[in-house]
Amino acid sequence: MSTPTSKASQPLIFELGQEGRANRYLEEGKPLESFLPKSVLRDDLPLPDNSELDVVRHYTRLSHRTFGIDLGFYPLGSCTMKYNPRVNDAIAMRPEFAQLHPYTPDELAQGALQVMYELERSLSSLFGMAAFSLNPSAGAHAELGALLIAKKYFKERGETQRDKVIVPDTAHGTNPASAAMCGFKVISLPSSERGRVGVEEIRAILGPDTAVCMMTNPNTLGLFEDDIAAIAAAVHEAGGLMYYDGANANAIMGYARPGDMGFDLMHLNTHKTFTIPHGGGGAGHGPLGVAAHLVEYLPTPVVAASPRPNGETGAAPSDRLTFSLDFDRPKSIGPLRSFWSNFAHAVRALAYLYANGAEGLKRVSQLAVLNANYLRVNIAEFLETPYVEVCRHEFVASAQALKRDHGVRALDLAKALLDYGYMAPTIYFPLIVPECLMIEPTETESKETLDGFVAALREIVEQAKSNPQALFDAPVTTVVGRVDETRAARQPDLRWRPPSVAHQNEVS
Amino acid sequence: MYAPHTQRDIEQMLGAIGIESLDDLLRVPNDIALKAKLDVVPALPEYQIQRRFDRFAEKNAGVEYRSFLGAGSYRHYAPPAIAALAMRGEFLTAYTPYQAEVSQGYLQAIYEWQTYICLLTGMDIANASVYDGATALAEAAIMALGTTGRHKILVSRALHPNYRAVLRTYCDGLDVSVDEIAFDENGTTDLAALAHAVESKEYAAVALQSPNFFGIVDTLTQSALDAVNASGTIPIAVVAEALSLAAFAPPSSWGAQIVAGEAQSFGVAQAYGGPYAGFIASTQEHMRRIPGRLVGKSVDNAGRTAYVLTLQAREQHIRRERATSNICTNQAHCALIATIYLALMGKTGLRDAAALNLARSRELASAVANVDGATLKYAAPFFNEFVVDVGAPAEGVLASLQALGILGGVDLGRWYPELQSCILMTATELTTSADINALAAALDGAINVHAHI
Numbered sequence: 001m002s003t004p005t006s007k008a009s010q011p012l013i014f015e016l017g018q019e020g021r022a023n024r025y026l027e028e029g030k031p032l033e034s035f036l037p038k039s040v041l042r043d044d045l046p047l048p049d050n051s052e053l054d055v056v057r058h059y060t061r062l063s064h065r066t067f068g069i070d071l072g073f074y075p076l077g078s079c080t081m082k083y084n085p086r087v088n089d090a091i092a093m094r095p096e097f098a099q100l101h102p103y104t105p106d107e108l109a110q111g112a113l114q115v116m117y118e119l120e121r122s123l124s125s126l127f128g129m130a131a132f133s134l135n136p137s138a139g140a141h142a143e144l145g146a147l148l149i150a151k152k153y154f155k156e157r158g159e160t161q162r163d164k165v166i167v168p169d170t171a172h173g174t175n176p177a178s179a180a181m182c183g184f185k186v187i188s189l190p191s192s193e194r195g196r197v198g199v200e201e202i203r204a205i206l207g208p209d210t211a212v213c214m215m216t217n218p219n220t221l222g223l224f225e226d227d228i229a230a231i232a233a234a235v236h237e238a239g240g241l242m243y244y245d246g247a248n249a250n251a252i253m254g255y256a257r258p259g260d261m262g263f264d265l266m267h268l269n270t271h272k273t274f275t276i277p278h279g280g281g282g283a284g285h286g287p288l289g290v291a292a293h294l295v296e297y298l299p300t301p302v303v304a305a306s307p308r309p310n311g312e313t314g315a316a317p318s319d320r321l322t323f324s325l326d327f328d329r330p331k332s333i334g335p336l337r338s339f340w341s342n343f344a345h346a347v348r349a350l351a352y353l354y355a356n357g358a359e360g361l362k363r364v365s366q367l368a369v370l371n372a373n374y375l376r377v378n379i380a381e382f383l384e385t386p387y388v389e390v391c392r393h394e395f396v397a398s399a400q401a402l403k404r405d406h407g408v409r410a411l412d413l414a415k416a417l418l419d420y421g422y423m424a425p426t427i428y429f430p431l432i433v434p435e436c437l438m439i440e441p442t443e444t445e446s447k448e449t450l451d452g453f454v455a456a457l458r459e460i461v462e463q464a465k466s467n468p469q470a471l472f473d474a475p476v477t478t479v480v481g482r483v484d485e486t487r488a489a490r491q492p493d494l495r496w497r498p499p500s501v502a503h504q505n506e507v508s
Numbered sequence: 509m510y511a512p513h514t515q516r517d518i519e520q521m522l523g524a525i526g527i528e529s530l531d532d533l534l535r536v537p538n539d540i541a542l543k544a545k546l547d548v549v550p551a552l553p554e555y556q557i558q559r560r561f562d563r564f565a566e567k568n569a570g571v572e573y574r575s576f577l578g579a580g581s582y583r584h585y586a587p588p589a590i591a592a593l594a595m596r597g598e599f600l601t602a603y604t605p606y607q608a609e610v611s612q613g614y615l616q617a618i619y620e621w622q623t624y625i626c627l628l629t630g631m632d633i634a635n636a637s638v639y640d641g642a643t644a645l646a647e648a649a650i651m652a653l654g655t656t657g658r659h660k661i662l663v664s665r666a667l668h669p670n671y672r673a674v675l676r677t678y679c680d681g682l683d684v685s686v687d688e689i690a691f692d693e694n695g696t697t698d699l700a701a702l703a704h705a706v707e708s709k710e711y712a713a714v715a716l717q718s719p720n721f722f723g724i725v726d727t728l729t730q731s732a733l734d735a736v737n738a739s740g741t742i743p744i745a746v747v748a749e750a751l752s753l754a755a756f757a758p759p760s761s762w763g764a765q766i767v768a769g770e771a772q773s774f775g776v777a778q779a780y781g782g783p784y785a786g787f788i789a790s791t792q793e794h795m796r797r798i799p800g801r802l803v804g805k806s807v808d809n810a811g812r813t814a815y816v817l818t819l820q821a822r823e824q825h826i827r828r829e830r831a832t833s834n835i836c837t838n839q840a841h842c843a844l845i846a847t848i849y850l851a852l853m854g855k856t857g858l859r860d861a862a863a864l865n866l867a868r869s870r871e872l873a874s875a876v877a878n879v880d881g882a883t884l885k886y887a888a889p890f891f892n893e894f895v896v897d898v899g900a901p902a903e904g905v906l907a908s909l910q911a912l913g914i915l916g917g918v919d920l921g922r923w924y925p926e927l928q929s930c931i932l933m934t935a936t937e938l939t940t941s942a943d944i945n946a947l948a949a950a951l952d953g954a955i956n957v958h959a960h961i
């Protein structure tokens with residue numbers, strides 16, 4: 001049995017319970033054979049029966065073995081792990097939103113459509129795009145949608161020779177992976193020694209085969225691509241499209257907009273910038289923005305609005321409109337998912353926008369960048385920071401010297417931080433920084449928290465020099481020590497099996 | 509804003525950085541600096557935000573109606589213990605479990621989810637989730653394209669129209685064509701046509717949904733499976749109503765090698781379409797092509813049981829353009845909800861739920877069949893939804909029902925021109941006899957009106 005203080009492992013749910021120990025959520029059902037021919041029925045249903053108390057204890061114990069923002073500082077670069085306000089969840093879980101069926105006729109779902117409309121309009125203004133689709137389920141999903149749009153756009157213009165997508169070497173792995181899913185060839189563009197994309201370097205690879213240039217700005221080193229206008233102009237001159245990976249949108253709100261930078265397509269990760277809880281790996285929500293010439297290609301459906309027939313008035317401009325889902329979009333790439341949107345997340349994102357307004361969002365970016373720079377200058381006192389200049393919402397540090405002199409890697413620093421009660425930064429990304437630690441504090445952390453983190457990291461770096469072995473052994477306070485990943489990959493055990501079957505497998 | 513900074517904090521921090529103002533930190537080149545006035549919803553204090561959403565909530569009157577809607581999104585009972593557990597901050601506010609030592613709980617829960625999906629589908633392995641049922645089908649097709657090196661996919665026309673549309677969106681990107689097989693007068697896939705089509709050996713995969721979009725069991729017979737296997741085509745099973753797995757023989761029993769599904773039925777809110785929980789399960793041989801996260805069981809440096817993300821060489825952050833998929837953030841929290849649902853319901857509860865869905869939908873079917881002018885379109889065994897032919901334009905009939913506070917089902921004419929007079933109706937354990945009687949009475953009147961226009 002595991003408790004918050006014990007290292008005893010928690011059994012699997014399948015190893016608990018007794019058949020027939022049922023919870024009476026529903027009345028007893030008749031035997032299935034009374035409804036269906038035996039030939040279509042399953043023989044057995046090998047699932048455990050557990051009392052509600054045992055299930056509650058089981059998952060509560062598992063929660064005690066899981067680290068979230070609610071437990072401590074989570075400086076995971078590129079992921080924008082800011083506080084997730086509870087009011088957003090409370091609103092999203094209201095029955096009028098949570099129990100609404102996706103095929104509810106438009107006239108009976110006006111509130112849901114208005115939420116989507118207000119969110120879409122606000123995002124379009126905030127990022128300088130003509131329109132957004134709320135269809136994609138995450139950032140990578142929106143990248144796919146955007147590249148499908150580009151592919152279709154070029155096809156309709158008779159430019160099918162455009163089969164190359166340019167991706168800087170600092171880009172996230174989803175960028176090249178999304179390009180490949182649309183049949184594009186990926187050209188990796190090395191960064192300059194300033195950690196940026198150079199205008200001359202990109203000009204050299206542009207040509208009649210250029211389809212899209214995907215950029216993140218600020219990039220994953222936390223640096224603003226200050227030549228962005230010239231880069232966009234060059235790509236456009238070559239006939240290509242510009243894609244903005246909005247994972248780092250927390251750095252620019254109220255100061256710059258991708259649309260004004262020259263981007264034709266973009267995504268947002270509302271589960272980063274707009275406080276949607278990441279939930280241990282999703283669900284996310286990836287609004288996909290386009291410039292005016294690409295609006296027709298957006299995935300279906302889109303929310304259409306028209307003035308209310310009787311000119312009813314309300315508090316907000318959108319209260320004077322009526323809404324519908326528009327599926328009749330002949331040039332659309334088609335839908336990307338089963339239903340319209342990760343709607344519950346659209347609710348959360350809009351609630352967050354209401355908590356801020358335009359001025360508040362500007363303040364968010366200011367304080368996110370302030371926090372990152374404050375950490376950067378403090379950490380630079382004892383750890384190499386390869387790019388010595390003002391950063392945006394995140395920055396990179398490197399353990400290269402520690403590795404060379406003491407054999408201590410970024411991984412060891414990360415594991416040691418866990419013992420101090422902090423989540424580790426992102427490590428080994430972006431790929432161009434050796435022994436990289438990518439640190440993003442977000443605006444919701446206080447100066448005291450940042451000071452505490454700096455002190456811990458300073459102590460760890462000192463220990464790396466005096467007693468590196470201690471770091472190789474870290475973490476020691478967690479419920480398990482370092483996990484054998486090689487064994488996990490070489491002898492994949494991806495599921496529990498009933499004892500008799502497991503035994504057979506061992507024998508054979 | 510949710511930021512804790514005092515003015516003094518800001519001044520001290522700017523001082524430490526050695527910069528004058530926040531504007532200096534965030535400055536961008538003048539040619540691209542923001543000049544427009546932003547048109548974002550206004551800032552409100554928290555209680556006013558709630559009031560604003562009260563207004564939106566009021567306008568979703570559909571939740572108050574007696575509803576017979578299904579078609580890929582189902583209303584099932586979800587015990588409150590699910591939310592109490594899943595909404596715990598440790599789960600809710602965690603990122604993808606990259607640091608295994610502080611993520612053992614979530615990793616174990618995903619390992620349990622993978623196991624539940626395997627036990628329900630009869631497959632060897634399952635992934636940590638994909639976006640939803642439709643993208644699961646698209647990703648399953650991509651697995652098959654990679655395995656076979658072929659460039660076409662075959663799909664039953666009795667498969668969810670939205671899933672087919674998403675499959676087409678994804679396949680367009682890969683210049684892969686999608687062909688459809690008709691369904692026959694029983695409402696099930698024309699297996700003779702299917703067996704004939706695969707003979708070309710051009711199809712990477714053939715996908716069938718069971719229960720299909722019309723609610724009916726729709727699987728490969730042994731002879732159809734033999735033809736599929738002989739042609740080297742990979743059979744994909746789609747499951748849009750996961751609760752049906754508690755009753756029906758699992759997809760493994762009729763030869764499916766990959767199962768693409770939607771687990772929304774397992775306690776996940778309908779939420780106007782998302783977020784839901786897609787899953788992919790497969791036989792062992794497809795393990796290295798499966799998309800997304802996989803959790804494996806291993807040991808720590810002291811030999812204790814420990815869980816960790818594994819086989820990551822398939823994934824975008826390692827393999828980039830050669831990854832099996834671009835998926836990164838998936839639907840972990842929805843998968844957690846489904847896992848807790850399955851744990852609470854157990855074998856007994858799940859069987860009861862399945863039996864009640866069978867019972868209520870049959871009660872609905874016989875009530876509807878008794879209405880003059882309404883007939884059940886297909887006789888084959890169904891789970892909790894079925895097709896009713898109302899002998900008049902379904903759109904008009906549904907509008908009349910709506911006027912009486914009833915959402916009578918989904919108009920099949922929306923996707924099938926030959927089914928303009930047909931409605932897909934669903935009943936679950938939450939459908940009451942009062943609902944059914946109200947629908948039957950209203951349907952009688954509605955058909956009377958519309959049959960005579």
Ligand SMILES: Cc1ncc(COP(=O)(O)O)c(C=O)c1O
Nearest residue numbers: 078138139140172174247836837
């Ligand atoms: C820079 C960057 N781009 C793209 C993505 C992919 O976004 P998602 O995980 O929402 O698919 C991420 C996040 O993981 C990211 O950090």
